[in-house]
Amino acid sequence: MDNFDIVIIGGGPAGMAAAITAHQEGIENLLIIERDDSLGGILRQCIHNGFGLHKFKEELTGPEYALKYEKKVKELNIPYILNTMVTDISEDKTITATSSERGIFQIKAKSIILAMGCRERAKGALNIAGSRPAGIYSAGTAQKFVNMKGYLPGKDIVILGSGDIGLIMARRMTLEGAKVHAVCEIMPYSGGLARNIQQCLKDFDIPLKLSHTVIEIHGKERVEGVTIAKVDEKRNPIPETKEYIPCDTLLLSVGLIPENELSKGAGIKLSNATSGAVVDQKRQTSVEGIFACGNVLHVHDLVDYVSDEGEIAGKSAAEYVLNSKTRNESLIKIETDGKIRYTVPQYITEKENTKIYFRVDNIYNNKKIILRSNSNIKTFKKQKLLPGEMETITVPLEFLDAESIYIGLEDL
């Protein structure tokens, strides 16, 4: 069995950033395992621009952003294998993978970095009434057909869910000649970025119907239409508001879920709020020596933050291997008020500069974020907080002499 210091599972933005940083920290015996036929992950099909403003101070497309990292991986001669799917990770860090070239094989790692990304919530989970004809796709699947394969999956489109991929696909399908009749969002606010609502919907006069959902799908062979309705505060459809929209395609952009099937196999503790691993500030999971970063840990809004997180995980894994460092058991818990839906990390194990990423559960205007530990209090003013956008705050070192720190929202 081959032995590696660090094995990185997933060659997308998180995995590549982690590998590059680990290499820069002095680890040469490492390996990236990628299931697709090239590095880059989901960025390969995200051909729109808007990536890299934080990291590179320029607006790149997905493939351009990925290429920057891919070039670096190649320049540093970081080993990677493609077309290889990891099927199992055990707690002792044995990795089982399969590929055409090698068949089913096992390798052993001192440290593993999980960077498998996320997947879209499927239609099945929604239980929309009606038939099950062709023409129902998740937005990402449609994106693959259009951007990677060069085919148009439909010409009259209704989109359910206003996540960013849905908004981006509304524009993309419009550019390629389709008509997007409506984007329905069950919540009273959009889950996507404000700029995408402007440049993907408003630019093309595509109606965004907030507090609306699709209640029935019609059509025998191919979708023929959908019935939509407004929903009340409890998200129950209001029958009098039913509206039939003829269409041949229903796209779903109803959320992303970290892909943690492998993590479960390794016995890693997962968070109900993020569906990703519970981690400390080093992005170390509950299994010592296994780290996680990117969308497998929690769904990010910007790839720039994914890369940042990859760097943290890469550095921490290198440190773990080089110093045979075991986990510091004294924990500082991070508690929230519920309005802050989750934080990453969920706890802190060492006194070091720590940036906390979090998301709120609703739209809030004119609030302050309160950070408190023992008698220390710090506040950050916020004009606007949106569930779709990730926020960050940095915890000052003196706040870390405590058993727990608290983050909450209060009125200005």
Next chain:
Amino acid sequence: MYDVAIIGAGVVGAMISRTLARYNLKICVIEKSNDVATGATKANSAIVHAGFDAPVGTLKAKLNVKGSKMMEDIARELGVKYKKNGSLVIGFCEEDLNEIKKLYKRGIENGVENLSILGKEEINKLEPNLAENVLYALYAPTGAIICPYELAIAALGNAMDNGVGFIRNFEVKSIKKFDGFFTITNGEKEIKTKYIVNSAGLYADNIAKMVGDNSFEIHPRRGEYILFDKECRGIVKQTIFRTPTKMGKGILLTPTVDENILLGPTSVDISDKENKSTTAEGFFHIISQGRENLPSLPLNKNITSFCGLRAVGDKGDFIINSFENNFINVAGIESPGLSASPAIAEMVKDILIENGLSMTLKENFNPIRKSMSYFADASIEEKNQIIKKDNSFGKIICRCEKITLGEILEAIRTNPKPYDLDGVKRRTRSQMGRCQGGFCSPYIVDILAEELNIPYIEVTKSGKNSVINIKKLKEVNGNG
């Protein structure tokens, strides 16, 4: 000229075709859709019933008990997953217990073996996750589970390997009798045959009327289901029925042979034979009864929902008879039709013989079909042997169910061949996991287009106009 034309490639038609394939007969199976097993066979409870349910003396009772006993051997021959997981009819009160006692008595009379009535403690040992207030249960250890479309595909495939013809996309428009044989047409082509077996499911009454048999009607009864992620495996091990009441049989809960958990069905009479729509009321009913049985039902692990239509006859029993000597009806095959299907096939064979079709056994009939899941079920060493010979078995296409390119290619090349995404799905389980084809369907479209040698744009979900893509983009002067 065929000796026998079987109309309808559901599990019943498929099983009949395999039974008749043992004889020196020229046989075809005619199907209106793009594939085998696309009607009631693809969406039902997937249960081999023990046989205590049907009234004593009915065809349902007789054929269920007999078919259920035959099923295990047939499944083995056809390489179809089958598990004798046992079933429980659970009761919450004294009234339920009385009903359970009746079922017990009926089961004994029907010839069901090893039935027993359990109390709370014994139920807990078998199924610790059931609701606290489940007090009684009828336990039938001979109850089993099977995948109905896998059975139909394997039975028809095995029949085809033994010489039976399969004619897809042939919707029977009229049947004429002339000089003692039938001419079946779809408006374009004709099929001539000496005998017809009418196993057309929901449309069996329409087919019968084409030869002047107006003796029965079939109407659709909707059954909706919800399927749960494999992560829920083990939450129940037996098939759990509720005690039947005046309101019906209620919602059952069962593991599937593929380790998902299935919850359903609803039971609503409708009029449109093509209306396979699920309903909001249906979901509500399934979930609320499911929760009564199993309070810890993990609703967020639901991966899909679907609707099947039962072909319900107006006679209260299976309708298996001959209208004329050479026209045999096999109609109204609702539950326990899947369980009874091996016995139904035998009965049809006997009727054909009685009605003058002479048949002699084939010398070279091969009852064995390679299991569709042989690769998935192999050990790592065996898999590596297979990959060494054909490295497409090393390439995973469906990430959720871990289905390889090799398995998909083999399915596409094996009788009865699939011609659409759903066909590949039913044969390989690709697209059936938690992402429901989100990742792999674009790849499978590629594979199908290449294997069938058709343009990418012509690949469908389930035949006819169910296209996946409507247009190729950026066609520049025919380039690309």
Next chain:
Amino acid sequence: MKIEMTCIICPVGCNLEIETENKKIIKIKGNTCPRGEKYAQTEITNPVRTLTTTIRCSNGEILPVRTDNPIPKELIFKCMDIINNVVCILPISAGDIIIENILNTGSNIIASKEME
């Protein structure tokens, strides 16, 4: 005239409240950086967008492309028409120009990925 718009310069997406006279901004609120005002002025006089799409290549595959500078918003569909009728000759590297000065906008269509 009072106008509200969302700044699309960066993912922050500031909500801008603008007062204009003769297409000139006289008052602006809501922008968290100076780029917001510049965006608002362009948006009022001559709105521009970066166009991202794909192009057919000589090997039959498709390649992601984009404009290297934003183009006038009203020309987006005209640009699509042109791009959809051009075949990109391979090999090509990211950043290579495929269509020069499209519709006299001064902007080029460039490859956003390499392909051999």
